[in-house]
Amino acid sequence: MSLSDSDHELVVEEIGREPTRAEAALFENLWSEHCAYRSSRPLLTAFDSEGDQVVIGPGDDAAVVSLPTYDGDEMYITLGVESHNHPSYVDPFDGAATGVGGIVRDTLSMGAYPIALADCLYFGEFEREHSQYLFEGVVEGISHYGNCIGVPTVTGSVAFHEDYEGNPLVNVSCIGLLEPERTITAEAQEPGNKLVLVGNATGRDGLGGASFASEDLAEDAETEDRPAVQVGDPYAEKLLIECNEALLDEALVESARDLGAAGLGGASSELVAKGGLGARIELDRVHEREPNMNAMEYLLAESQERMVYEVAPENVDRVAELAERYELGCSVIGELTEAGTNYVCTFDGETVVDVDAHFLGEGAPMNDLPSEAPPMQERDLPTMDLGAAFDRIVASPNTASKRWVYRQYDHEVQVRTSVLPGDDAAVLAVRESGTGLAFSAGADPNWTDAAPYDGARAVALENATNVAAKGALPHAAVDCLNGGNPEKPDVYGGFEGIVDGLADMCSELDVPVVGGNVSLYNDSNTGPIPPTPTLALVGVKEGYDAPPMELAGEGTLLVVGDTALDGGTDPRLGGSEYTALFGGTDAFPELPADPNTLVRTIAEVADEDHVLASHDVSHGGLAVALAEMVHDDAGASVDIDTVDRGTRKRLLFHEQPGRVVFETTDPAAVREAFDGVAPVTELGEADGSNHLEITVDGDRLHYDAADIAELRDTIEDELA
Structure with a gap:
């Protein structure tokens, strides 16, 4: 990339001269799509970011949200999400690892201690060798970095879709824990x-990373763009985490910024601009690891594990002492100047940057792009044998067990994880306030590829249902909005659809979207990605216990919220794994009329003593949900011959979100709770066997738990 002619003219008009080489590079990176959100910012006003719980909303390194206090002290959490998509294609290990490092430093810069990570990963078709190469490298990078720094990865998602072949997505979210008085x-x-x-010394790695993330991936990206990928050092990050805590303990920090996209130039100019001040920085003072670096390299290198702190003059020596204690480099690189002064950088005695910081950070003009609805293909929906369809859908890499992924993560370090990965949502124990924190993250590209607006609404509802199934009320969310090249009208139309759909459903659920990230130009020679609205959502509850996903084998099985089973609508298979595997198109499932009341009722019922198990129904439909609940010590007999229409076999596979299967010893109490809220349908009984029996339209399926486990081990069998 280079500064466009129109941008160059705007810069010259503002500063009254030709920009220096360093200034031009700064504008190129800070006015890139990755940093300036030039194509997406006009759309983001759709999100409601306000609420009594919101302490700091969008615009900082991470959002800050207050927690309800049940037993103990008032506590805040931070929420952030980041994408590292292009770097993870070029170098899957380092690209994913440094994505983790970056979102953790965003947490540190708010004064918080990182307590949990979620990773949402999207790759091309699983059967392809290249997809597996990227998948293995990304998971290894996340596990290596997260495990080394002692932050548990507790939840997330993995999806495979042919349109990610040339451009995978790696979206990482982090929760931090924060005492109110330590907020910066x-x-x-x-x-x-x-x-x-x-932090670490500055080198030349990651140069131009922001501009690299703002253009389509070329065919030779894996070799030509490797210098734009940062290289991480998790052991230095761990030292930085502990040093940050020590600095906060002694109240030595006035403000802070993580060095991420656009490196020192991006972090320092953004910090100055937000405060309405100026700065004078001497680049010669930056501690380096490579000789003969020039001014532009000091400014734009994205070397990892670095933070810039604002420190009162009388505290500088103490900051240096603490940095030395933790074996970190420390440089006093400049000072803040009065409001109305410029952001100035010098190098070798010459002024290389002298611009208004606000213009540098906020002056990029927004793009006014044409949009149109993505084309839809009409194909007949095939009819499959019930058993064959069940086998293929339960064994699909999209719905199969993700144990191969999360077993590589240390998900119990810090001993807060009460509900472990593999369930609908993780639950963390915030003992300081007696709060259970449920955490769910993900998206479904099949949904948003089929119907961007309705699919994004479904993504929000499913994440909310995930935390509600563990007895938690949705509390706040952050989003990572991924799209292709916005200059293509149909791609931009799909992106508009996911923004509006996600925003509308979060508003309906009364969940403030307190921050996020946008990643566009996820396009390659294989075409654009599906519009992908990753949502990371937290819910809150009193205490840390939650009903498990697995059956106890002692209660009645009820499904709540399924309008098709209730006879209200035909089962719609649009966006389902059924259509992904077998072809055809169909309308997207109808969503509940009052999702807020539905989700809150699910959370209330899930916390009742009579509920023995609780599991969200979504990807793969009821077939996958039931398969996931059965195990060696508990099975179920299910009869779905209750709807008088010819499409009953499809009832197992439609993917309407907002549904939960409860195993309960008091079915009447569940029906009473949902009276007037959502339909409740009895499916059958759980028992102490290890069998799953399903009867649909006279057909009977019978599986042992071992048979189901074998079907669900698709990923593990291939990659072991």
Whole structure:
């Protein structure tokens, strides 16, 4: 990339001269799509980011949200999400690892301690060798970095779709725990305070990473763009985490910013601009690991494990002492100047940057792009043998067990994880306030590929249902909005659809979207990705216990919220794994009329003592949900011959979100709770066998738990 002619003219008009080489590079990166959101910012006003629980909303390194206090002290959490898509294609291990490092540092810059990670991963068709290469490298990178820094990866998602073949997605979210009095921001506070760079030495890795993330991937990206990928050092990050805690313990930090996209230039200018101040930075003072670096390299290198702190002059020596204790580099690189002064950088005695920080960070003009609805293909929906369809859908890589992934993560470090990966949502114990924190993250590209708006609404509802199934009320969310090249009208139309759909459903659920990330130009010679709205959502509850997903073998099975089983609508298979595997198109499933009341009722019922098991029904439909609940010590007999229409076999495979299967010893109490809220249908009984029996339209399926486990081990069998 280079600064476009129109942008160059705007810069010259503003500063009254030709930009220096370093200034031009800064504008190129900070005005890139990745940093300036030039094609997406006009759409993001659709999100409701306000609520009594919101302490700091969008615009900082991470959002800050208050938790309800059940037993103990008032506590905040931070929420953030980041994409590292292009780097993970070029170098899957380092690309994914540094994505983890970056979102953790965003957490540190708010004064919080990172307590949980979620990873949402999207790859091309699983059967392809290249997809498996990327998949294995990304998971290894996430596990290596997260395990080394001692932050558990507790939830997430994995999806395979042919349109990610040339451009996988790696979206990582982090929760931090924060005592209210330790909150800091990325807003510069006081002229005369020093800017102190703490962490790893600066090298040339990651140069131009922001501009690299703002263009389509070329065919030779894996070799030509490798220098734009950062290289991480998790052991240095762990030291930085602990040093950050020590700095906060002694109240030595006035403001902070993580060095991520656009490196030191991006972090320092954004910090200054948010505070309405200026700065003077001497690039010669930056501690380096490579000789003969030039001004542009100091400014734009995205070397990892670095933070810039605003520090009062009298505290600088103590900051340096603590950095030395943790074996981290430390440089006093400059100071803040009065409001109305410029952002100035010098190198070798010459001024290389002298611009208004607000113009640098916020001056990029927004794009006004044409959009149109993505084309839809009409194909007849095939009819499959019931058993063959069940086998293929339960064994599909999209719905199969993801144990191969999460067993590589240390998900119990810090001993907060009460509900482990593999369930609908993880549950973390925030003992400081007596709060159970449920955490769900993901998206379904089949849904949003088939119907961007309705599919995105479904993504939000499913994540909310995941936390509700564990007895938690949805509390706040962040999003990572991934799209292809926005200059293509149908691609931009699909992106508009997922933004509006996600925003509308989150508003209906009364869940503020407190921050997020946008990643566009996820396009390659194989075509654009499906519009992919990853949502990371937290829910809250009193205590840390939750009903498990697995059957106890002692209760009645009820499904709540299924309008098709209730006879209200025909089962719609649009966006389902059924159509992904067997072809054909269909309408997208109808969503509940009052999703907020439905989700809150699910959460209330899930917390009742009579509920023995609770499981969300979504990807793969009822067939996959039941298969996931059965195990060696508990089975079920299910009869779905209750709907008088010729499409009963499809009842197992439609993917309407907002449904939950309860195993309960008091079916009447469940029916009473959902009276007037959602339909409740009895499916059958759980028992102490290890069998799953399903009767549909006279056909009877019978599986042992071992048979189901064998079907669901698709990923493990291939990659073991």
